[in-house]
Amino acid sequence: MHRIRRWVADHWVLAIGLMVLLYLFLPIAVVAGLSFNRPSSRLSYDFNEFTTENWTNLCGPADLCAAVGRSAWIGLLATVAATMLGTLMAFALARHRFRGRAATNLLIFLPMATPELVMGTSLLALFTSAGLQLGFVTILIAHIMFCVSFVVVTVKARLAGMDARLEEAAMDLYATPAQTFRRVTLPLVLPGIVAAALLAFSLSFDDFIITNFNSGNTVTFPMYVWGANQRGIPPQVNVVGTAMFAVALLLVLATNVRGRRRGARVA
Amino acid sequence: MTNPSEAGDLRLSHVTKRFGPFTAVDDLSLTVPQGSFFALLGASGCGKTTTLRMVAGLEEPTTGEVRLGDRDITRLRPYQRPVNTVFQSYALFPHLDVFENVAFGLRRRKIREVRSQVERMLALVQLDGFTKRRPAELSGGQQQRVALARALINHPQVLLLDEPLGALDLKLRRQMQIELKRIQTEVGITFVHVTHDQEEAMTMADTVAVMSAGKIEQLGRPAEIYEYPATAFVANFLGQSNLLAGEAAGQSGGDVLVSAYDQRFAVPAPRARADRGEVFLGVRPEKLGLVAGEADVPAGHQSVRGVITDSSYVGVSTQYLVRTGWGTELAVFAPNSGAAAPLAVGSEVTAHWSPEHAFVLHREPGEGDRTTPVLDTPDAVGVVS
Amino acid sequence: MSLLTGVGARPVSAPDKRPDDSRSRRRWLPYLLLLPGGAWLILFFIVPTLQLGATSLYDPTGSVTTGYAMTWEFGNYPDAIAYAGPQILRSFAYAAIATVIGILIGYPLAYAIAQKAGRWKNVLLVCVVAPMFTSFLVRTLAWKTILSDNGALVGFLRDVGILGADGRLLATPIAVVLGLTYNFLPFLVLPLYASLERLDTRLLEASGDLYASPTRTFVKVTLPLSMPGLVAGTLLFFIPAVGDYINAALLGNTNTSMVGNVVNSAFLSRQEPPQGAALSFLLMAIILAIVFTYVRRAGTDEVV
Structure with a gap:
């Protein structure tokens, strides 16, 4: 019992932090999901059916x-x-x-x-x-x-x-x-x-x-x-949003890995 | 590389450097003979680093002249003078590996064949095989060697070292002191070494200049300065001294007569900086002996009576504080040779010394006894402003 | 001399001329470096702001086709406040509420990354910034999906009874505040993280050693030491939040519109530039006043 209380005391801040991060990432997940959506109507924002058409037909919307x-x-x-x-x-x-x-x-x-x-x-x-x-x-x-x-x-x-x-x-x-x-x-x-x-x-x-x-x-x-x-x-907008996210993330990871590789030799 | 007939001494004449209202270096004149190992010793803020930077060309003197041999280098930019620096905490280029750091100066001077020179230099500082490492991947001692190699490879006429060992731990520092000395003898280049560490200055340098408040207090061989300091500041900055306030009453039979606290003392005239007026009578703590009573004082020695108030055992010696009748506490270092039994706190003793070991210094009117050492603060700030 | 050239320092032809030359160059160099950027900022930041002030005093009866006359119409200000009073109040209220929520959830996040994340520190830091990689509008629209009436969230809240049977989140103040909090949270977390990261953990241990409970340690040590970051963070959060109208437009309805929506329509659809300029200028004045009193009260000039 004592050990559990100790663990909670040490980790509750981290737990809240991770929940806030989830909140930050929720819309990103939705954007990525909707980039594979075939909407039921033009004004609908809800997920309807899976398709890769938005990615292949990116320039479809005028x-x-x-x-x-x-x-x-x-x-x-x-x-x-x-x-x-x-x-x-x-x-x-x-x-x-x-x-x-x-x-x-x-x-x-x-x-x-x-x-x-x-x-x-x-x-x-x-x-x-x-x-x-x-x-x-x-x-x-x-x-x-x-x-x-x-x-x-x-x-x-x-x-x-x-x-x-x-x-x-x-x-x-x-x-x-x-x-x-x-x-x-x-x-x-x-x-x-x-x-x-x-x-x-x-x-x-x-x-x-x-x-x-x-x-x-x-x-x-x-x-x-x-x-x-x-x-x-048009759902293609979500494709652009997802792609922006992916490209930026790759850039950051690439510079990070380069920095880490350099740092690893120090140790 | 350096040829005595062509190169020459480093000469500073009447150099003053002011930063706004603050005078960092005050009308300083100095000659560093070619090929010598010269140390500028002083507490932080005394102007020693500023002096060094003016020789390097990183600071321009407000007035005065810096000459190298017969060449005036006062207004030359750093890259125009045959002087290189080992910076405090080294300033190695973090984006270049060891090889390129060492080759930097050669490449700037458009020298083509660098590989063999760099390798020879790295061998000299015992870093062969480290060429591809980055500075961040080296230990403090290794970085120090790279900094040294990077400067030495250019065969400067003068090598400046700004607290080069300050960032190293004690053991490594001793090791590097010996190493630096060896390298200096090997390459024969003039070394000007700035430090706040008196022991470091004395171990390595042929000539030491003690600086304070932008001026040189004393210049000479380490033993000279230690045995016969020129000022009260030097007497207590370099080691520790017991300075008793007294009055000198002129010479008599080759001795200067000093009276202090109703006692009279004689000091050989060659060991007196003044023979009249307010003076300090000085004796180093290790030159004092302790005996139980006046009767035991060796013939020809002079003495004062007191009571032991503190005793610290430090291994090689026992350090006593002896309170005199007028209240001043003298420091006495008794060697731990086993010849005498330790003395207890509270014992009445007589401290005695040979007049040959005493010295007389000028004293400002009103100044009292000085027996505690000047606090030796590490020079943490790189640029003395 | 042969030796000198041999050891390196290149011989200098006219050593006496150089220093003076370079010294006077050094004096002018900073101004030369500042000139292009500074001129750009003066021309396209300072001058436009003055023009905005001027526009706010134009005769409001003019039109885009006939042009506007400068009549020092100070009455534009009370008129604009009368027109957009509720929106102004709403802007500050929404931004303030969002800021408070932002601190409540952003502080633990920043603290967790700075002090508890260990070797995951950098990864988590990237995670805070990463949502901003997507377009502002696109991620705000994603909230429209999350909060939609047929969405899982509303369904769940209706089932547990927090929302009524036909209660909704979209087109309510809740959605707008949520959107504001979401979009500007990283601006609050990053400076806060920076000052919490610098926090020496030994101070916290010392506080604990001196009989302070974790709560007291937080109030007496952690919080004061993170103040510069907190001040900078809240300003970086609050300022864009007050001026924002995207969240109000996309997630709210006409009853949640903020001052930005009114300014937007004054310039772009209703064609009443003097009114828009007056509101915009007023907003800037209030924000500057808040920034400077806040910074002074918080006792840190670091952010300015």
């Missing part, structure tokens, strides 16, 4: 694949731009002392603390008053803007965790500033930059609220889902 492609493109361009802008800023903040540091930090923090609703409507107000045609370009502008801050924070953290003496050691060993950057700083910061880029891509690809205000007639994947919700969601 415009779905085009929307996914458009999101991927915007995501890619926004990621490249935001990663470059953000990485430069992170280097400035982590490696230099200068006047206006606090203001810069605030400028980077604010977009992360502002609801998307406010940023979306602000940009819309700007674009309409400037007479800019809403569409691909305005979406891209918006996505770069809200990705930059996350890139700065991620890369800056990596830079802060890096021993500044490594760069001094490189200089001491005859590396010019350019060589120091190329041979020491960049390889060591790269994991942070890659992580920031992945984060930026997923933020951009999945953004709905800001995009919704600034897209005009351009349809990204989230916009497609939103629109389809009124007419009835």
Whole structure:
């Protein structure tokens, strides 16, 4: 009896934690399940009959694949731009002392603390008053803007965790500033930059609220889902959702395994 | 590689480094002869690491000049000077294996044939066979050797070592001290070694400079500094000293006469830093002997009376505290040679010494006796700011 | 000199010119690095926010075709509050309730991963983030399936009598709050995990050693030390939750709509930008006020 009480005392927090994880994964399981569903009617969300047709006929619903492609493109361009802008800023903040540091930090923090609703409507107000045609370009502008801050924070953290003496050691060993950057700083910061880029891509690809205000007639994947919700969601949407989940998970596992293999040799 | 006629001594003249209002190094002048093993010894924050960084080029002096032979290197960038550093906690490149870490300097200088050099260097530090390991896969001692090999392979004119053994445990540290000494003799390069560990400095270096508050307090061979310290700081930073506040009244017959606490003492003039005014009379604890009464004091020795207040047995010796009539507690280390029976706490004793072993130092007016050692705090922070 | 070139340091042609050159370059370098990103943020974050403020003061009688005139119409604010009062209150109420639930379930999760998971730590951490890999809209729609009237969950709740015979979950406030909690939970758990992970277990043992019960140890040691993470986490959870309208739109009905739904319709369907801008601007002001007082009260400036 005593032993059981002890065990419960030690494990109840873990048990609650695992239940919360189940809650987090429940919808994922449903999405994966529904990706194999042949719905009974267009507006039905319930499981009806097993089929692999949604996976084989992914581009069946009009415009779905085009929307996914458009999101991927915007995501890619926004990621490249935001990663470059953000990485430069992170280097400035982590490696230099200068006047206006606090203001810069605030400028980077604010977009992360502002609801998307406010940023979306602000940009819309700007674009309409400037007479800019809403569409691909305005979406891209918006996505770069809200990705930059996350890139700065991620890369800056990596830079802060890096021993500044490594760069001094490189200089001491005859590396010019350019060589120091190329041979020491960049390889060591790269994991942070890659992580920031992945984060930026997923933020951009999945953004709905800001995009919704600034897209005009351009349809990204989230916009497609939103629109389809009124007419009835084609089950292929769940295929895209499941595939996104699987790809991202594989990416994370791959980097994890690589890290583990490197770590295993230490022991 | 190094040729005495061409290379030369490392010279710092009137070097000052300020960080904002704080002066880390204060008008420091210093010559390190070529091929010597030189130690900069001091507590954390004394400016020794800043001095080292100015030689490496990682810090620029506010004023003053750093010369290597006849070449002014004061304003050269780190990668432009023939000086390499073994960093505190090594700063090995974590993304490169041992081989590439050691080859780093050669590759930056576009030297093609690196393999044989790297292998020879790794053999010198006894790390052959570790070429493919990453720094994280090495023990502390092995990392230390890689850092040493990585710097030495470039045949610098001066090798700087910043607390190179600080991260190692005691036993490994002793081992590496001997190893470093061996390597230095083998390669004949000037070593400048920064440390807060007096024993480390004394074991390895030919010349030790004791630093405090950005200045050099004393410079010399370890035995010289220990036997005849120049200042009260050195007397208690390097080992321990009993310093009694007294007044010197000039010389008489080759001795300096010091009166303290109504007693008169004589110290040979060559062992006195001052012969008039406020002085400290100093004697090292191991130079003191204890006898029961004045009658037992050997001829020619001088003495003070007191009571034993504490006795600690530390193996090689027994360390006593003897309270004098005026309240100061003297430290006395009695060797554990078996010649004398241990003395009990509370015994009345007379502490005596040969005048040849005493020394006289300058004292600031109003300063009292100093018999407790300066606390030796480890230099945990890498960059002294 | 032959020796120097032999041992490495490349001979330098003009050693005297370099340091000054590089020193002045060093002074300008940070600004150069900041310029593109900073300009982007100013142009597309600061300027639009100012424009939003301006739009909120436009003459509301204008239209998209005729354009809007700046008439400093401060009356837009009371009008907008009168129009969308219930939605504003609902936004803050739903977000607050969701935040409390989020802390109640997120804290044990973060604690379990940080202190109890051992070598499964990283795996569990990935599990917290993994649900976010799927599209926000798609996983919210999945809740529509889970909560649907013919679904197993509603059926079970009806059978045990928690819900009435025709009781439902979908299109109720419960569904909206549940959706909010679900979607933003990882934002709360991650910073909380970060500060709990740093927590030295020896402190907990010391507390136990000094006669504190596990409960007292939690209240007196664990909770205060995890405060920075808790503050950051609740803000990261609360802020997007207040501004969200996807959950309300997909899982609720017209009686559960939040301020975001009103702003959305003001801009995109009802064509009343000044009203939408006023509400949006108001929302931002309230949130900033909450953030700064909260951060100050909690005594940690770490998040800002």
